[in-house]
Structure formats: C-alpha cells, structure tokens
Amino acid sequence: MKRSAAPARRTAPGIAVTGIGLVTPGGIGTEASWRAVCAGRPAAALDPALPPSDTGVTCRVPGFDGEALLGGRKAHRLDRFTQFALVAATEAVADAGLDPASWDGARVAVVLGCADGGPETVEAQHQVLLRHGPARVSPLLLPMQLPNMLAGQTSIELGATGPNLVVATACASGATAIGIARDLLLLDRCDIALAGGSEAMITPLVMAGFAQMGALSRCAGDPARASRPFDIDRDGFVAGEGSGVLVLERARDARARGARAHALLAGHALSADAHHMTSPHPEGAGAEAALRTALADAGAGPQDVRHVNAHGTSTRLNDLVEAQVLCRVLPHAPLVTSTKGVTGHLLGAAGAVEAAFTVLSVEHSLVPPTAGLATLDPKIHINAATASVPLDIPLAVSNSFGFGGQNAVLAFAAT
Template identity: 90%
Template sequence: MNGAAGRPPRPAADIAVTGIGLVTPGGIGTAASWRTVCAGRPAAAPDPALPPGPTGITCRVPGFDGEALLGGRRAHRLDRFTQFALVAAAEAVADAGLDPRHWDGARVAVVLGCADGGPETVEAQHQVLLRDGPTRVSPLLLPMQLPNMLAGQTAIELGATGPNLVVATACASGATAIGTARDLLLLDRCDIALAGGSEAMITPLVMAGFAQMGALSQRGDDPARASRPFDVDRDGFVAAEGSGVLVLERAGDARARGARTRARLVGHGISADAHHMTSPHPTGAGAEAALRAALADAGATPEDVAHVNAHGTSTRLNDLVEAQVLSRVLPHAPLVTSTKGVTGHLLGAAGAVEAAFTVLSVEHALVPPTAGLTTLDPKIHIEAATAAVPLDIPLAVSNSFGFGGQNAVLAFAAA
C-alpha cells in the first residue's frame, strides 16, 4: 500500500533503526559527525602520509587513536578498517540501549561491508618481505587484512554468534550490508543486526591506482574545494576513511523492549548494470531499477520521497547519470544532498555512513548542505541543498553505487 500524502508508509516489513555509531572525517562519534556535516565544513586536507598532488588530498578521521580507544595490545592486532568498525559498533550498541553481556548472542547478526579489507597491512608487510625476507612477515598479516575479519572481530568483541558476514559491492558495500541485514531480520534469522561498513583504503598504492584511473580531484592547491558534488567544476572525488554501523531490530521487538526508534528502514533495492567495470550505465538503468525497487519494497510512490541522500561522488559522469535518474524517477524534485562534499568518498563505508546521515535527517527534520556546490551543472536538474534546510521528511532514500555496476538504495521513514 502507498503512504498517504505527508505520512510515512508502514509496510509489513517494518525494521527499526535503534542505534547509530559513526567514525568519519567529520569526527569520532555520531554527534561530532552530524555537526560537521550540517555545518558544511569540508574535511579534505593535504595528507602528510602521501606524496603531494592529487593523491595527497584525503579526508582522514581526525584524531583517531586506536590504542587509546581500544587498548594498545588489541589495536596492534587489528588493521585500521577493523579498528574503525569496533569503535562505531560499540557506539551503536550503546546508543540502542543494548548490553552484549545480557543478550542472546545466537540471535545477533553482524553484517558489514567493505571494498578492500586491509591494504595498509598488506603494503606494510610487503615492504617487510622485500626488505627482510619471508621469515620476517608477520603471522598476523592474513588475520589483519582479510575482509571477513571486519565482521569476525566485531562478533568476537560483542559476543554475537548469529549470522556473520562481510559483503563487497565496491562503493555500495555499506548499503548492501544494511539491506542484507534487513533481510535476515525479516527471515527471522536474528533478532538484532549490527549492519554497516568500514574502510581504510588511503594508502600509497591504492591512491596511485585511483589517480591512474583519473578518478581523483586535481585540486591539490585547494583541498577544501576539491569535493564538490553536482558542481559544474567538479573534477573527481576525494578519498576518505571511516565507519558507520546501525543497530536494526524488528519494529515490534524494539517497541516491546521500550527502545527509541530513530527511523524505520522500510525499503531496499539492489541491481547490477551489467555494463562496464567502472563506468555507470549511460542511462542509469541499473540505478533506476534499484531506486524503483526500494520504493516498491517500501510500499511508497515516488511522490512520497521528500529527501534524497545522493551517492554524489563529485565525478563528472557519475553525478550526471545519478541526477538524470533522480529527475526521471522523482520529477517532483525532492531536496537532494551529497554529504561527500564534507566527508569525501568513504568508498565501501560510504553507503553505511550516508544511511546513518539519512536516518538523522529523518529524525531531526533537517537536510545537510552539499558542501562545495557553488554552481549547479546546467546539465543537472535537481533541487540541491546548499545550506542546512529544516524539512519534514516522511520518507527519504539513500543511493549507493559502485564499480562493477553494483547499485543499492535504502528507503527510511519517520518513526
């Protein structure tokens, strides 16, 4: 059934978001990240760990100290992408009012996404191999860098013995993980799901690869204006790192335990372009299919959508194709933002972090600005927020698209 005008849809598949945890370039913690995004303060800056130039502009998590947050011994055994996830997951669980000491771990799922795993560990240990030989390579190389350890270590930390998996759909990974966790809840495979993504791909090799593809912004002399989604002068993305984790529960279960519902996850759409390894389908057919599927899953019409948190990478082709899809599917022009103008592109964690920002927009009735957007590309016909805008949001969608033509769209409704 469709939601009435101004009223959020209430499908039978009602999933509550009861907790949020964030570690982003906007800050450590949900409150800090949300403040920075709403203020429109770009996080991009020269990275002293990288050569100057296009590969040397990044959006790092400010002041992240794994040893201080997790303990020295534990931090030394974890790659940075896993450290981020453990900090975000701990915040999300606490925010949901849950205590792992008292839950039934067999009914708790962990579903996280990442695009790469631990390249920082791989690159460091490869240097050890070349310099000192194979007998000096750390025995922790594989346990630290394997992508599945993201969910495995989170389960160990929290005593979650239910379904446990990592999904990899490139820059759609975090959103795909959240949608997959929703499916597990609806199938009654679990009662609680920790879902999201984490990424720490800012390394010399990875950044060189992105640069060789021509994907990065060239504004090495003006980092604060490098990430500019939908702007006529956009020229590439700024790589970022971080993690976002949501706690999901069936709405009835959340009500039964008296939990606060921050928003409801009411729809999920996924698709493949089956077109090209890096470029989107020229008409956006796959992205459109995912968006329409998410709305159908939510029992909503396009006119129900009040806000879109766009993928909005600040690359020439991706922004144009996404905008064309939005104009075609949502001709009533809901208010669009891309929080990548502040955070940069968190790659496999982007969909999770942006899902969290979408939940916060719905909860607080506030759309953050698209930082860096000064002049909308004349080929793009969307209503883009350039300042924080108070707005009642019965229904919002969050778009995530990735290399390989993998698309995921999440739909969130007001509680």
C-alpha cells in the same frame, strides 16, 4: 531505454534503526559527525602520508587513536578498517540501549561491508618481505587484512554468534550490508543486526591506482573545494575513511523493550548495471531499477520521497547520470544532498555512513548542505541543498553505487 515495470507495492513489517555509531572525517562519534555535515565543513586536506602530488588530498578521521580507544594490545592486532568498525559498533550498541553481556548472542547478526579489507597492513608487510625476507613477515598479516575479519572481530568483541558475514559490492558495500541485514530480520534469522561498513583504503598504492584511473580530484591547491558534488567544476572524488554501523531490530521488538527508534528502514533494493567495470550505465538503468524497487519494497510511490542522500561522488559522469535518474523517477524534485562534500568518498563505508546521515535527517527533520557545491552544473536539474534546510521528512532514500555496476538503495521512513 527499456525500463522494467516497478514491482507491485507491498508493506513489510517495520525494521527500526535503534542505534547509530559513526567514525568519519567529520569526527569520532555520531554527534561530531552529524554536526560537521550540517555545518557543511569540508574535511579534505593535503595528506602528509602520501607522496606530494596534485592528487594527494584526502579526508582522514581526525585524531583517531586506536590504542586509546581500544587498548594497545588489541589495536596492534587490528588493521585500521577493523578498528574503525569496533569503535562505531560499540557506540551503536550503546545508543540502542543494548548490553552484549546479557543478550542472546545466537540471535545477533553482524553484516558489514567493505571494498578492500586491510591494504595498509598488506603494503607494510610487503615492504618487510622485500627488505628482510619471508621469515620476518608478521603471522598476523592475514588475520589483520582479510575482509571477513571486519565482521569476525566485531562478533568476538561483542559476543554476537548469529549470522556473520562481510559483503563486497565496492562503494555500495555498506548499503548492501544494511539491506541484507534487514532481510535476515524479516526472515527471522536473527532478532538484532549490526549492519554497516568500514574502510581504510588511503594508502600510497591504492591512491596511485585511483589517480591512474583519473578518478581523483586534482584540486590540491584548494583542498576544501576538492570534493564538490554536482558542481560545474567537479573533477573527481576525494578519498575518505571511516565506519558507520546501525543497530536494526524488528519494530515490534524494539517497542516491546521500550527502545527508541531513530527511523524505520522501510525498503531496500539491489541491482546490477551489467555494463562496464567502472563507468555507470549511460542512462542509469541499474540505478533507476534499484530506486524504483526500493520504493515499491517500502510500499511507497515516487511522490512520497521528500529527501535524497545522493551517491554524489563529485565525478563528472556519476553525478550527471545519478541526477538524470532522479529527475526521471522523482520529477517532483525532492531536496537532494551529497554529504561527500564534507566527508569525501568513504568507498565501501560510504553507503553505511550516508545511511546513518539519512536516518538522522529523518529524525531531526533537517537536510545537511552539499558542501563544495558553488555552481550547479547546468546539465544537472536537481533541487540541491546548499545550506542546512529544516524539512519534515516522512520518507527519504539513500543511493549507493559501486564499480562493477553494483547498486543499492535504502528507503528510510519517520517513526
């Protein structure tokens, strides 16, 4: 494989993660979500909202009540993917010690990612169209389902009038959004950035599409074992839903206002495989380029990485290719985990949620287990965590890869 040389090292001004908000299959809120992944408690279960089949296993957010959390009128006007984001963003802002009533909204950016938008609303309104005709379709159809409304509604909720956008790089969307938000801060386009992703794609049509591709686990008889990253018996991913939002600020600004930094976003990189619409490059060329460039952007070398939160989808090809990349770039075998063993694959929100888990690992010096991993595939040569491991983590990376060969890697450093 032809490999490009890694860019020369440089050190950019520090970007602090001052707030975290999570809505995941592990629970609502950062504490509940972190506790679930550290316990290695899989969230997968048979989904009563899907037709009975051997691919009807999903990871839903438990007990999510949009009306109770956001108010009935507001919740009725928002698709589930936007509801998740508003709850996560509100928690992140509060965790950062910020007050939207008093901040300069023009200096606050919102950069969020999702892969689809609001398919639940689309499918429901399509049924209305078929049964009752166009006159009965809701005028809220487009405002509810358009992907850009994820950032638009967040800005409305929080009075953030700075740069506002949604990015779509499939399952790398959330991580891509965080990287772009960092760039906006470094370019002085904003002083505060709310960055992350949200997704609610567990619908009959979307799941049928994934099933027809052969992407989903068929382990319906034992849902807790359906998502099993890097395991010899892995047979596909389990779809999840949720949101992760980080508050990012320049480290000097955070220090000036006395804010706590969970960790530093030290570097990031994006790349493309330019290979296939759904399969990764067979040698992981794009993923490797992103990982090497993210480390160079952080002013770090491969030997500095102590922990990797892997993309680790539990699919045959993705896990193998990612593991091969990790062996080539990080031959010292840092501790690897895939939190998808607990949460399933949150699609466009995965990179954001896993970035948050990586930040928490750095902050708490703790690597969560790879739930579902019983027997490591003998073709995979990584140092995989199978239990929670206390570990000092000066630097960690979080990998996210998406359909279309779109790759994003984030590097987080201890404060």
